[in-house]
Amino acid sequence: MRENDSSRFERVAPTERENDVEGRPSREAILEWWDDRFGIPSETFADCTFWEKGAGKIWAFHDEVPSPVRAESLGLAVMRVRQEHWKPTTDAVQRFGGEATRNVVELDEGEARAFLEGEDREVAWDGDWGYLIAAHDIAGVTEPIGVGLYLYGELRSRMPKGKQRTL
């Protein structure tokens, strides 16, 4: 096992057995997590390659390029690993969360606006604790807004400051 070089993009290994970097999840583990946690099928990411840059930031890139890569960004940062509970990014939830079939909390208009402002709210939810996809109805579809952390009856908005809006 070698240490993670956080200065460049390195492609994650297909399986745990082929992984040679301390603490880095494999493609298999990443796909399994999206499916287990949100019911987003592995096929969603079939054409994406996964990469790590920084300490525990995983990126999805929609093509094949030789590893490692030195660039400012490579595709979309989709999740944070190397911590007890893996966390999806707001951008990933907005891009892929429409395919989720579980751990999606649907908010009414008032709750949705408060969530977008970054407010924590008590919501009706009898499912799992932890990271959820917050969504609402707009133009005839259920559209993901961002990531919420559900604990003790409260949905804590995890909208990044730069994406918070008052509508």
Add this chain to the structure above:
Amino acid sequence: MDVLDRYEALVGDFDAFRDACERPLPNVVRVNGIKTTPERAARAFEEAGIAVTRREWHDGLLELDTGKPGNTWPYAHGWVHGQEEVSAIPARVLDPDPGDRVLDACAAPGSKTGQLAALMDDTGTLVANDDNLGRLSALRSNCDRLGVTCAAVTNRDGRNFSTKELGVESFDSVLVDAPCTCEGTIRKNPDALDNWSHGYLNQVTGTQKGILRRAVELAEPGGTVVYSTCTFAPEENEAVLDHVLDEKDAELVPFELGLDSVPGITEWEGETFDSSMERAKRVYPHHNDTGGFFCAKLEVGA
């Protein structure tokens, strides 16, 4: 006397041009095809009480009856991107296919990058480069908000750009939306001409030639390069193209736009340019009630 007086003989109806330059621009957004459809975005705005007017030449452009499109649900979802109408021209002209390898050589702040990615169905490789570190964060955050997964953002000088580290040797097409004096953005930025000088003009045309030359080198034989600016100055448009086409194996090809425009020019202040410059298009603000723009399409090694 101001800078725009230079163009009186070029423009035709100069009074209409002047009047248009003094009016504010309509509020236009581009629908992000990676996340939604024009119909859904329009419906969401209308549900929020914002009137929407569509554009005939480009069904993804919506004119909105609000000065703050950023404070709406469609914006928060990354369904739309605030983008001036003429700024949607060059990606349309480049017209990449899904799975292509495309270079956006001067990409920040990313309006055209997002549009190119959508035209590629967010597949293939889109290298989004900009040499300006200060504008790179806007490029990155716009790509992220629009959900782009096919782009690699790089921070290099477009004049000697190399992509070996990305394992890419050449591109199906290259967009050079060049840094320029931005005269055509006068309706958006009334102070756009305040710092205009012949010194800056000379400097920026050198940069433009260098980036376009490199773009032609990086495109595959038979590939496409689109050169565009948001300025009227022939020194930054036809003169740059004429210079690079003299050195490189590429030619201007005709293209359709669906917007009113006039052909590129073949003569300016005693200098003459190749007659193929007439295949380029000049869009003046009074033509379609937009900003000003210049666009040319090149075929490489043809």
